[in-house]
Amino acid sequence: MNHIPEIIRTIPLSHYVALSSALFLIGLLGVLIRKNIIIVFMCIEIMLNAVNLLMVAAASYRGDSAGQVMVLFTMAVAAAEVSVGLAIIVMIYKNLKTTNIDLFDQMKG
Amino acid sequence: MNPELILHLILWPPLAGFLINGVFGARMPKWLVSTIACFSPLLSFAASVAAYIQLAGQATTVKLYTWFVGEGSAIVDFSFLIDNLSIVMLFVVTGVGTLIHVYSIGYMSGDRGFHRFFAYLNLFVFFMLLLVLGSNLVVLFAGWEGVGLCSFLLIGFWYDNLEYNRAASKAFVMNRIGDLAFLVAIFLTIYTTGAVSFADLHDTMTNDVRINDPAYVAISLLFFIGVCGKSAQIPLFTWLPDAMAGPTPVSALIHAATMVTAGIYLIARMHFMYDLVPVTQLVIGITGCLTALVAATIALKQNDIKKILAYSTVSQLGFMAVALAAGAYITAIFHLVTHSFFKALLFLGAGSVIHGLHGEQDIRQMGGLRHKMRWTYGVMLVGTIAIAGLPPLSGFFSKDEILTAVHSHNMGFFIALALASAFTAWYMFRMFASVFHGAFRGKNETWEHVHEAPWSMRGPLVVLAVLSLAGGLLGLPAITGQSHRLYNFLVPAIVQPKISASHAFEYALWGISLAVILTLLVICFKRYGSSGPSVPSVTPSFFERLLVNKYFIDEIYERLFVHPLKIAGSWLMHRGDYGIIDRVVHFPGKVVESGAFALRNLQDGKLSSYLLYSVVALLIFLTLFLIF
Amino acid sequence: MDKIFYILAALTLIAAFMVVISRHPIRSVLFLVATFFLISAQYILLNAQFLALVNIIVYAGAIMVLFLFVIMFLNLSRDLERFASWMPIAAAGISVGGIGLLLLASYRGAQISTDTVGNYDSGLVEQIGEVLYRDYLFPMEVCSVLFLVAMIGIVLLNRKERELPAKLPLP
Numbered sequence: 001m002n003h004i005p006e007i008i009r010t011i012p013l014s015h016y017v018a019l020s021s022a023l024f025l026i027g028l029l030g031v032l033i034r035k036n037i038i039i040v041f042m043c044i045e046i047m048l049n050a051v052n053l054l055m056v057a058a059a060s061y062r063g064d065s066a067g068q069v070m071v072l073f074t075m076a077v078a079a080a081e082v083s084v085g086l087a088i089i090v091m092i093y094k095n096l097k098t099t100n101i102d103l104f105d106q107m108k109g
Numbered sequence: 110m111n112p113e114l115i116l117h118l119i120l121w122p123p124l125a126g127f128l129i130n131g132v133f134g135a136r137m138p139k140w141l142v143s144t145i146a147c148f149s150p151l152l153s154f155a156a157s158v159a160a161y162i163q164l165a166g167q168a169t170t171v172k173l174y175t176w177f178v179g180e181g182s183a184i185v186d187f188s189f190l191i192d193n194l195s196i197v198m199l200f201v202v203t204g205v206g207t208l209i210h211v212y213s214i215g216y217m218s219g220d221r222g223f224h225r226f227f228a229y230l231n232l233f234v235f236f237m238l239l240l241v242l243g244s245n246l247v248v249l250f251a252g253w254e255g256v257g258l259c260s261f262l263l264i265g266f267w268y269d270n271l272e273y274n275r276a277a278s279k280a281f282v283m284n285r286i287g288d289l290a291f292l293v294a295i296f297l298t299i300y301t302t303g304a305v306s307f308a309d310l311h312d313t314m315t316n317d318v319r320i321n322d323p324a325y326v327a328i329s330l331l332f333f334i335g336v337c338g339k340s341a342q343i344p345l346f347t348w349l350p351d352a353m354a355g356p357t358p359v360s361a362l363i364h365a366a367t368m369v370t371a372g373i374y375l376i377a378r379m380h381f382m383y384d385l386v387p388v389t390q391l392v393i394g395i396t397g398c399l400t401a402l403v404a405a406t407i408a409l410k411q412n413d414i415k416k417i418l419a420y421s422t423v424s425q426l427g428f429m430a431v432a433l434a435a436g437a438y439i440t441a442i443f444h445l446v447t448h449s450f451f452k453a454l455l456f457l458g459a460g461s462v463i464h465g466l467h468g469e470q471d472i473r474q475m476g477g478l479r480h481k482m483r484w485t486y487g488v489m490l491v492g493t494i495a496i497a498g499l500p501p502l503s504g505f506f507s508k509d510e511i512l513t514a515v516h517s518h519n520m521g522f523f524i525a526l527a528l529a530s531a532f533t534a535w536y537m538f539r540m541f542a543s544v545f546h547g548a549f550r551g552k553n554e555t556w557e558h559v560h561e562a563p564w565s566m567r568g569p570l571v572v573l574a575v576l577s578l579a580g581g582l583l584g585l586p587a588i589t590g591q592s593h594r595l596y597n598f599l600v601p602a603i604v605q606p607k608i609s610a611s612h613a614f615e616y617a618l619w620g621i622s623l624a625v626i627l628t629l630l631v632i633c634f635k636r637y638g639s640s641g642p643s644v645p646s647v648t649p650s651f652f653e654r655l656l657v658n659k660y661f662i663d664e665i666y667e668r669l670f671v672h673p674l675k676i677a678g679s680w681l682m683h684r685g686d687y688g689i690i691d692r693v694v695h696f697p698g699k700v701v702e703s704g705a706f707a708l709r710n711l712q713d714g715k716l717s718s719y720l721l722y723s724v725v726a727l728l729i730f731l732t733l734f735l736i737f
Numbered sequence: 738m739d740k741i742f743y744i745l746a747a748l749t750l751i752a753a754f755m756v757v758i759s760r761h762p763i764r765s766v767l768f769l770v771a772t773f774f775l776i777s778a779q780y781i782l783l784n785a786q787f788l789a790l791v792n793i794i795v796y797a798g799a800i801m802v803l804f805l806f807v808i809m810f811l812n813l814s815r816d817l818e819r820f821a822s823w824m825p826i827a828a829a830g831i832s833v834g835g836i837g838l839l840l841l842a843s844y845r846g847a848q849i850s851t852d853t854v855g856n857y858d859s860g861l862v863e864q865i866g867e868v869l870y871r872d873y874l875f876p877m878e879v880c881s882v883l884f885l886v887a888m889i890g891i892v893l894l895n896r897k898e899r900e901l902p903a904k905l906p907l908p
Binding site for chain 2: 028031032035037040101102104105106
């Protein structure tokens with residue numbers, strides 16, 4: 001049943017590019033202006049998802065499964081990253097009793 | 110024994126002694142230090158005797174290896190020349206050197222730097238051997254610099270005295286002036302002749318018949334400037350009296366017997382060139398006469414026993430220079446040898462007096478010492494008569510020969526030298542009478558402790574006294590009917606006509622000099638024998654002030670050279686060094702430093718800042734990616 | 738159909754923006770979940786059903802639960818965050834704006850390829866499974882190792898540290 005999805009016929013790929021770019025920038029803005037490290041972390045997830053979206057769109061437009069497999073890997077890595085990152089955050093909180101990144105000022109060599 | 114083995118035996122023992130005493134001396138007992146120190150030059154002396162017997166007057170060159178190959182055809186070998194001239198110098202250096210080493214055992218016995226002293230002394234002997242044995246100008250120069258270094262080290266031996274350090278620096282700096290000229294002369298020699306070894310130079314120059322060739326004049330004058338530095342001729346002589354800051358054996362060995370005669374040796378070695386340049390000979394003659402006269406007159410008014418001897422050395426070196434100027438090279442060497450005997454004797458005797466008086470050097474504080482120091486008195490008498498020139502002691506014959514040679518060469522020089530030798534007799538008798546005759550003028554308790562030197566000091570004194578007595582036998586003048594042994598020995602090495610004069614002239618010279626010297630002897634003993642040198646009068650005459658202040662030469666140099674140089678130096682320091690060089694050098698450092706300070710604020714350890722930086726970096730990289 | 742896309746896109750952006758500006762962490766998390774769901778909807782539109790499901794399970798399910806759990810665990814839900822002063826916000830705005838401009842500039846010059854491999858059923862489980870286990874078998878295995886490592890790391894991180902003896906005897 002090899003039919004072209006309707007969306008591919010009606011929406012140009014560049015719109016997906018614009019959407020994912022906008023998502024990426026919103027995530028980036030959040031990373032820069034938020035102080036709660038957990039929120040910062042969530043914004044990073046938004047950025048990852050923006051990239052994922054672009055990749056899936058491109059793969060679909062090309063009709064190529066390899067791109068979607070890549071997204072699968074990205075999700076796997078993101079899951080691992082989130083679990084480790086949150087563990088680290090919990091440890092930091094245990095030591096510093098805060099999640100405000102402005103107070104994380106000991107990263108000097 | 111083959112020549113190479115002999116050479117090794119001559120050359121290396123003093124260096125070995127230096128290394129052993131220098132490295133391990135501090136931990137060795139004194140008897141071991143002194144044994145090693147004395148046996149190393151003694152071994153060299155024995156090897157020199159072997160060379161004298163074995164080589165029998167043949168000039169032998171021993172090449173160890175090729176040092177370096179210069180531009181063009183000049184090949185500089187590390188090689189050595191043993192001919193009769195170097196054998197004579199070897200005897201002087203190792204023979205007198207050994208005696209002075211032995212003497213030093215007693216003289217330096219109480220000194221903290223005992224092993225250091227002997228290490229330096231051995232090093233000096235090594236460099237001196239390098240100097241007299243070198244078969245080319247470069248090896249000779251290496252030795253020349255080396256003895257300069259040892260001289261510096263030994264003048265400043267008591268380094269905790271600032272004044273002594275100044276004297277050492279002065280000697281070094283004045284020698285540098287001469288050494289620079291020497292070096293330029295070597296370059297010029299290589300440039301004009303393409304040769305550095307004495308044999309090659311000899312071959313090149315004896316075939317050359319041009320007289321006063323400008324290149325040769327330049328080279329010979331530059332060499333003579335080097336000689337002025339090393340052999341303390343006007344205008345570079347002022348370092349030698351100051352060099353008396355060193356221990357007395359040093360004054361005897363380095364600043365009387367050996368090192369300062371290196372210049373005389375150099376010109377004798379290069380005699381074939383000086384024969385070609387009468388202009389330079391004239392310059393040498395005038396300089397030598399001036400030196401002999403000026404130094405002798407200064408010595409008339411000095412009161413420091415070592416200063417008197419120092420000026421006397423300068424004056425005698427002037428004599429030798431004039432002999433060289435007259436083309437009487439062998440005569441100069443003859444006087445060099447006898448001078449090394451009696452001047453070493455006088456210095457060592459003076460050292461014995463100073464030792465006996467616990468460091469007193471002022472002859473106004475002495476007198477009457479003949480009662481307590483009989484041996485010293487005896488040997489000093491021999492030395493004084495020898496330098497004053499009474500027959501039949503060594504100084505008489507050599508000085509007589511110089512006067513004879515100069516007489517047939519240039520009358521003006523003759524008069525100057527005759528005057529200078531009269532002055533010589535005067536200041537020597539003045540010193541001798543003041544030290545040993547009359548009543549003691551120092552403190553009573555000093556007198557109580559005056560003592561004769563130990564045997565290790567007396568032994569060398571006696572040997573030197575015998576040498577001063579008999580040294581004249583080396584070169585008896587023709588009228589005695591004897592052959593001139595030194596002349597016959599040196600003629601293969603130095604080509605020079607025999608010095609001769611009419612019998613009438615010889616007798617006249619002998620008679621006059623004898624009369625003058627004896628008259629001076631009587632006058633001096635009358636004037637100074639009882640009361641010592643006169644106290645300076647309240648209103649000294651112009652001439653007296655001139656002499657006491659050594660013609661103000663040091664002051665003139667101070668005004669003329671040192672002061673302007675200091676001003677220029679400080680100007681350059683402030684404007685050039687601090688102003689330009691330091692600024693240029695510090696500028697990159699300042700930039701990096703301030704940049705680092707600015708950048709340091711970026712590393713504030715805040716996670717939020719780092720996030721921002723990484724985004725900015727992304728921005729920058731994206732921009733670059735877009736542009737390129 | 739195109740209307741659905743635009744509505745979804747607008748909702749996605751709004752939800753994401755709300756994540757950024759919500760002062761309450763729990764609200765941020767909930768908006769984030771909404772964002773993920775909206776993105777999954779986009780995947781379905783793109784005929785990538787498998788990824789849409791995985792996205793919901795992994796992100797909206799596992800990861801969001803983790804976030805919520807941590808926030809609850811640290812009891813952060815009550816302290817409202819004060820936003821930064823104007824300086825960092827200005828800096829952040831300038832940076833983000835700069836990057837946006839740069840992205841825009843780079844898209845303008847870019848040629849978006851319209852080549853197709855031709856199989857528009859590529860997003861189905863069958864196709865993905867085929868590619869994954871045929872071409873990407875090794876990376877997948879490496880991925881499992883990555884999870885193992887992450888797991889060990891987390892266990893180690895949260896292990897209670899044993900008290901060291903005050904003074905170790907010197908050898």
